[in-house]
Amino acid sequence: MTEVDARSRPRPADGSDPGQAPSKVTIGKALNLGLRAAMERDPKVILMGEDIGRLGGVFRITDGLQKDFGEQRVLDTPLAESGIVGAAIGLAIRGYRPVCEIQFDGFIFPAFDQIVSQLAKLNYRSQGRIRMPVVIRVPFGGGIGAVEHHSESPESYFAHTAGLKVVACSNPVDAYWMIQQAIESDEPVLFFEPKRRYHEKAELDLTATPVPLHSSRVLRRGGTATIACYGPMVKTCLEAAESAAEQEGHDLEVIDLRTLSPLDLEPVHESVRRTGRLVVASEAPGESSIASEIAARVQQECFYSLEAPVVRVTGFDTPYPPSKLEEEYLPDLDRVLHAVEQSLGW
Amino acid sequence: MQLLTPEGERVAHPHFDIDITPDELRGLYRDMVLVRRADRESNALQRQGQLGIWVPLLGQEAAQIGAGRAMRPRDMAFPSYREHGVAWCRGIDPTELLGIFRGTDHGSWDPMATRFHPYTIVIGNQCLNAVGYAMGQRFDGRIGDGHDSADAEATVVFFGDGATSQGDVNEAFVWGAVYDAPVVFFCQNNQWAISEPMERQSRIPLYQRASGYGFPGIRVDGNDVLATLAVTRWALEECRSGNGPVLIEAFTYRMDAHTTSDDPSRYRLADELEAWKLKDPIERVKAYLHRQQWADGDYFAEVERESDALAARLREYCQRMPVPSADRMFSEVYANGSSAVSAQRDEFLTYLSQFEQTGGER
Ligand SMILES: Cc1ncc(C[n+]2csc(CCOP(=O)(O)OP(=O)(O)O)c2C)c(N)n1
Ligand SMILES: [Mg+2]
Numbered sequence: 001m002t003e004v005d006a007r008s009r010p011r012p013a014d015g016s017d018p019g020q021a022p023s024k025v026t027i028g029k030a031l032n033l034g035l036r037a038a039m040e041r042d043p044k045v046i047l048m049g050e051d052i053g054r055l056g057g058v059f060r061i062t063d064g065l066q067k068d069f070g071e072q073r074v075l076d077t078p079l080a081e082s083g084i085v086g087a088a089i090g091l092a093i094r095g096y097r098p099v100c101e102i103q104f105d106g107f108i109f110p111a112f113d114q115i116v117s118q119l120a121k122l123n124y125r126s127q128g129r130i131r132m133p134v135v136i137r138v139p140f141g142g143g144i145g146a147v148e149h150h151s152e153s154p155e156s157y158f159a160h161t162a163g164l165k166v167v168a169c170s171n172p173v174d175a176y177w178m179i180q181q182a183i184e185s186d187e188p189v190l191f192f193e194p195k196r197r198y199h200e201k202a203e204l205d206l207t208a209t210p211v212p213l214h215s216s217r218v219l220r221r222g223g224t225a226t227i228a229c230y231g232p233m234v235k236t237c238l239e240a241a242e243s244a245a246e247q248e249g250h251d252l253e254v255i256d257l258r259t260l261s262p263l264d265l266e267p268v269h270e271s272v273r274r275t276g277r278l279v280v281a282s283e284a285p286g287e288s289s290i291a292s293e294i295a296a297r298v299q300q301e302c303f304y305s306l307e308a309p310v311v312r313v314t315g316f317d318t319p320y321p322p323s324k325l326e327e328e329y330l331p332d333l334d335r336v337l338h339a340v341e342q343s344l345g346w
Numbered sequence: 347m348q349l350l351t352p353e354g355e356r357v358a359h360p361h362f363d364i365d366i367t368p369d370e371l372r373g374l375y376r377d378m379v380l381v382r383r384a385d386r387e388s389n390a391l392q393r394q395g396q397l398g399i400w401v402p403l404l405g406q407e408a409a410q411i412g413a414g415r416a417m418r419p420r421d422m423a424f425p426s427y428r429e430h431g432v433a434w435c436r437g438i439d440p441t442e443l444l445g446i447f448r449g450t451d452h453g454s455w456d457p458m459a460t461r462f463h464p465y466t467i468v469i470g471n472q473c474l475n476a477v478g479y480a481m482g483q484r485f486d487g488r489i490g491d492g493h494d495s496a497d498a499e500a501t502v503v504f505f506g507d508g509a510t511s512q513g514d515v516n517e518a519f520v521w522g523a524v525y526d527a528p529v530v531f532f533c534q535n536n537q538w539a540i541s542e543p544m545e546r547q548s549r550i551p552l553y554q555r556a557s558g559y560g561f562p563g564i565r566v567d568g569n570d571v572l573a574t575l576a577v578t579r580w581a582l583e584e585c586r587s588g589n590g591p592v593l594i595e596a597f598t599y600r601m602d603a604h605t606t607s608d609d610p611s612r613y614r615l616a617d618e619l620e621a622w623k624l625k626d627p628i629e630r631v632k633a634y635l636h637r638q639q640w641a642d643g644d645y646f647a648e649v650e651r652e653s654d655a656l657a658a659r660l661r662e663y664c665q666r667m668p669v670p671s672a673d674r675m676f677s678e679v680y681a682n683g684s685s686a687v688s689a690q691r692d693e694f695l696t697y698l699s700q701f702e703q704t705g706g707e708r
Pocket of ligand 2: 540
């Protein structure tokens, strides 16, 4: 299922009342509240990961959950990512709904084998007799001044693998609903969290009806050109659109993709048919990426509407650099606008 | 296994005793004081915003100096990310570690010349790499009969208690055993893997794991530099003479936070820290040097002055470390270069030069 009925949701344990006036929360807190709500609703939901119990995770996303739900529902696991995902698969076979935390993007690779060989394929191999309701949460992307392996954007590897669902949230409201929708899904979901945006705040209305998990959303309407983006780049692109409106009088449409596999490109096609121009923005290296996939599909679907080739503005096709260079590496507001200019200049 | 008690008393051991000259022991003392000072200074530099993060070695000086000083120049070391003391023993200046933590590079030393591999952050990866290197040492005939000769070699790989749970580390144990690799698995059990205590990783003491893989394992007091030196020397000798691998569990304690980003008050008790303070690796050597009259106040003052100078040099160096130029991002991605990457570099540098021309802020 993808829709979550907010009215049936129990009150979150932080004391806030769903019926009360909306309050501002960070993405980190929204995830914490979403996990809590899912755990309260379904006793089979368990959390697994390194340092997620007593410490509450290095980003504190699971703060307080072990205290409230006990050590059998919030597991401080041995330091072994293949173990985390491999054991989660077994628990899922046994009827649990594990939510795994991978501490940083760069540490998912020890689990890669379990994810692509088993998690992704068990439904297929068992002809649907074995479901894999497993969520793998991954703080991803750069911009926090970290050492190596803490700033990666590995989403394309997983989107490339049939059988996995891949999503990325960009704001507190989505974080809150999407994590619950992912947990309620009977399919394995790679859930990417924009770590450099964990502290971004927004009002969270717990009585709202969430949009379906696997749908993209137009966040800003405009007619000059379309920008498709996800995760940490959404904020950058919205700011770029504001700046383009003020400085150049451009009216940019910004679409938050939210779901990377499957892609929900209908809103993008609809938009490109109006604007004739598309820029795809992502932190991940461009080669063989989500951005490439979108470019290919859009040129096929919207060929006669396009006024310019689809422009990708992405991380470079290099390893993530030492952090003093990450401002150069990450597409920033200027590079997004530069890409828009390239499209307009065609 | 212990040769020097926390009170600074020498104790004998039937298998691992060590003859140490006053000069050698003063040297070990100096090593430990200097690496601790470099560690504290780097930690302070992070607090002052000069480094993005620092990974403290505090409390693990004896484990690292003992192991590092047991190695010969030809031996190879594969560190994790906390081995600043081993780096010191390999002749790497503390300034050369700063780039990783300041974000200007991924390690500036020459791994081949120093025989000190780049720091490895992905837990456990380096253990298999070390085994492969050691297999090469064996295949090249650098162990066995001629092991006394100057070209005999072995490898030491460093990892933590948490790392022992990783698949890579367990595979390394299997590979090391199957290929009789001359590799010393040097595990610093500092009792914690970030917030997770040892019990989350193992039911049995870590050194006992070795027997299941078919090689010897030994636990050593990791805060006793004489013991870690003696045991690592022995283990390297075993490896050089074809009796590897060996697992050493250096039983020690992480006296500071996991990194400067960590807050240990959330998960461990101050009592534990207080208890370990009494087992300080440096104090016991100082006490012994005093008792033996192998060093006097002048000597200790001299080491102190030297460590002040090192700290000042580190600080000064750190503050004037240049930011690498943008084209560094694109260099050495492929050993033989890549026209695609070069094209991206050129395009990006052209893009950047616009801002220079207009003097504009990006
Ligand atoms: C594969 C992988 N997973 C997770 C991490 C995050 N991490 C960094 S250090 C650490 C704990 C390591 O503990 P231990 O092996 O005992 O070494 P110590 O830090 O105590 O020296 C963790 C979980 C990582 N670096 N690599
Ligand atoms: Mg440890």
